[in-house]
Amino acid sequence: MVYLSPMFDLPPADEPFTFDELQKAARNHGLPLEAMRYDITPAGLHYLLIHFDIPVTDAASWRLAIGGNVDQPLSLSLDDIRSRPVRTLAVTMECAGNGRVRMPNRKQSQPWIVEAVGTAEWTGTPLAGVLADAGVKPDSVELVFSGVDRGVQGDVEQDYERALTIEEAMRDDVMLVWAMNGQSLLPQHGAPLRLIVPGWYGMASVKWLNRIEAVTEPFQGYQQAVAYRVQAHEDDPGEPLDRIKVRALMAPPGIVEFPSTRRIVDAGSVRLTGRAWSGFAPIVRVEVGVDGSWHEADLDPAPGPYAWQAWSSTWQAERGEHLLSCRATDAAGNTQPLEPFWNVQGMANNYVQTVPVTVR
Amino acid sequence: MVYLSPMFDLPPADEPFTFDELQKAARNHGLPLEAMRYDITPAGLHYLLIHFDIPVTDAASWRLAIGGNVDQPLSLSLDDIRSRPVRTLAVTMECAGNGRVRMPNRKQSQPWIVEAVGTAEWTGTPLAGVLADAGVKPDSVELVFSGVDRGVQGDVEQDYERALTIEEAMRDDVMLVWAMNGQSLLPQHGAPLRLIVPGWYGMASVKWLNRIEAVTEPFQGYQQAVAYRVQAHEDDPGEPLDRIKVRALMAPPGIVEFPSTRRIVDAGSVRLTGRAWSGFAPIVRVEVGVDGSWHEADLDPAPGPYAWQAWSSTWQAERGEHLLSCRATDAAGNTQPLEPFWNVQGMANNYVQTVPVTVR
Numbered sequence: 001m002v003y004l005s006p007m008f009d010l011p012p013a014d015e016p017f018t019f020d021e022l023q024k025a026a027r028n029h030g031l032p033l034e035a036m037r038y039d040i041t042p043a044g045l046h047y048l049l050i051h052f053d054i055p056v057t058d059a060a061s062w063r064l065a066i067g068g069n070v071d072q073p074l075s076l077s078l079d080d081i082r083s084r085p086v087r088t089l090a091v092t093m094e095c096a097g098n099g100r101v102r103m104p105n106r107k108q109s110q111p112w113i114v115e116a117v118g119t120a121e122w123t124g125t126p127l128a129g130v131l132a133d134a135g136v137k138p139d140s141v142e143l144v145f146s147g148v149d150r151g152v153q154g155d156v157e158q159d160y161e162r163a164l165t166i167e168e169a170m171r172d173d174v175m176l177v178w179a180m181n182g183q184s185l186l187p188q189h190g191a192p193l194r195l196i197v198p199g200w201y202g203m204a205s206v207k208w209l210n211r212i213e214a215v216t217e218p219f220q221g222y223q224q225a226v227a228y229r230v231q232a233h234e235d236d237p238g239e240p241l242d243r244i245k246v247r248a249l250m251a252p253p254g255i256v257e258f259p260s261t262r263r264i265v266d267a268g269s270v271r272l273t274g275r276a277w278s279g280f281a282p283i284v285r286v287e288v289g290v291d292g293s294w295h296e297a298d299l300d301p302a303p304g305p306y307a308w309q310a311w312s313s314t315w316q317a318e319r320g321e322h323l324l325s326c327r328a329t330d331a332a333g334n335t336q337p338l339e340p341f342w343n344v345q346g347m348a349n350n351y352v353q354t355v356p357v358t359v360r
Numbered sequence: 361m362v363y364l365s366p367m368f369d370l371p372p373a374d375e376p377f378t379f380d381e382l383q384k385a386a387r388n389h390g391l392p393l394e395a396m397r398y399d400i401t402p403a404g405l406h407y408l409l410i411h412f413d414i415p416v417t418d419a420a421s422w423r424l425a426i427g428g429n430v431d432q433p434l435s436l437s438l439d440d441i442r443s444r445p446v447r448t449l450a451v452t453m454e455c456a457g458n459g460r461v462r463m464p465n466r467k468q469s470q471p472w473i474v475e476a477v478g479t480a481e482w483t484g485t486p487l488a489g490v491l492a493d494a495g496v497k498p499d500s501v502e503l504v505f506s507g508v509d510r511g512v513q514g515d516v517e518q519d520y521e522r523a524l525t526i527e528e529a530m531r532d533d534v535m536l537v538w539a540m541n542g543q544s545l546l547p548q549h550g551a552p553l554r555l556i557v558p559g560w561y562g563m564a565s566v567k568w569l570n571r572i573e574a575v576t577e578p579f580q581g582y583q584q585a586v587a588y589r590v591q592a593h594e595d596d597p598g599e600p601l602d603r604i605k606v607r608a609l610m611a612p613p614g615i616v617e618f619p620s621t622r623r624i625v626d627a628g629s630v631r632l633t634g635r636a637w638s639g640f641a642p643i644v645r646v647e648v649g650v651d652g653s654w655h656e657a658d659l660d661p662a663p664g665p666y667a668w669q670a671w672s673s674t675w676q677a678e679r680g681e682h683l684l685s686c687r688a689t690d691a692a693g694n695t696q697p698l699e700p701f702w703n704v705q706g707m708a709n710n711y712v713q714t715v716p717v718t719v720r
Contacts, residue, residue, distance in 0.1 A: 017381070018377070019377075024621070026473055029389035034414055044404030044406075048389075101382065151618055152618070255413070256413055259384055
């Protein structure tokens, strides 16, 4: 494993960031990595990716329409939805574009480094029950979920829309949610109602949800057929993204230098901590790399089927410059790669994090 | 007024952004400008500038020590502080570095464009009462406020510390606060206790506050004597920053293109809205610029002495490319400049915002 730069393992000077990228970074924010200390990410620290503007919504008059290829179209108020069976689930959510800037020739989009993640306790009601009431007809193949956030992407004016197969949508843990960490949804997280698809990248968990439509042909909307695909080259239709790839992150140790984010650590025994998660299976191993030499970390049990797992390791830090890494493996046998996973849209790059540290 | 670029009124391509800047932008976030629609900024949308890491704190064991040149040193628990007279005040806070990237040869620091602002309702107790109990001795000249957030800046390891003159600190509206928007402070906003200095740039409102010390000589700490100064050149000791300079911002109209942030508006009557504020005096005038021609906007009364004022204006939008601006003037006669205010640290650049719009 060769690191090309002490601060960044791809040469950043060759690919400076643009004003458009900065504009996205100024409004959509990641998790400050030290906030991995919280099992549940406090409000305002959870990552946020909003394609268009935060829309104006009103909880009192909000309706969710369920229609299309169903026996009984429904129009539900927020009170209707809240009166259904209630469930709370801790879910680690990650943006599919996390790691985008850590690849050469990156796409111009949200310039995530590694921090587009968070874990929240979402409270809502299983979607399956609502779908059962509407009676999705047997020849339906997908459900299309629409938010009221509207804008232009790829020259297409659109509401933000994504689809799930009937089977995926009927999973017990797919929910219509109205609360996050015990409080009504904040505007930026989809108030008053959103979808949560545990285990999947965040693009599936449609915010500001006001329509669900059963369809008999696969959905060809922009965010399904064009965006959020892993393309090998520009003409490749690509594969759709779904479940979150395995990843571990470290809370950088010691104290930080402003504005460089260089870490400064005192020599001696240093406790390294972080989190690991996968949308495919529980994490079974986290390794910590010190200057390219790997050691297994202690791993806490999963607090729930969709929440990140804490890990820790002790490092005997010696004076000098060091490069720390961490790498997770899940029970399905997936391990993080040591090289960037390049693709046209800069998606799902779960390449290992590196943390340069000065030990004094 | 000449705009050099349709997306940015200084040529961004000549000065691309660095990885260090991106790392700051990924964790410290601004206000999404459409969120100016809320009188009080919801949790997680208020701007955030954290120099070092968010520290680990514990409300139950927290103590605030008041010492130095006082008659009666105090050590107060959070309960002690909460049992004092309670006051809630809406305060617009802005980062002194707001506008930094909108000047040539900018300093490498937090790359704010224009969005480092927010308005919250802060609940706490006037600092003056606590100081009276401690009995600040008459020969004291300043009070030094220290947080527990620690790091390195300018090669100096430090807790974040700032001072106020005794006169400024004794102002009725300077408060020790434990709640924001009716809820306990979030970790990133200084939990469990912070200072709020209404009307001043955010650097004065020390977060994670655990020490106040009365001193008989002006404080020479890094954040006072080196940082947060307006320097004309590198060898200039500069002038300290204090009150917030006058500024208006517009919520960009129409819908947005992702990821460029280009705005798209339908031809016809368009309502333009935004906010304006100044730490010196109430706002008396907001002008809206359309392609360099200025018109006076309607201005709402101030909801409080330290909270931003809403403004609005109607624009008859005609097809084509347009550049919108807004410019505020306060009762003290301060007006926003039409050229960037250059200084070494990139501080207090309240140069007018420009919003490129495509009308269709």
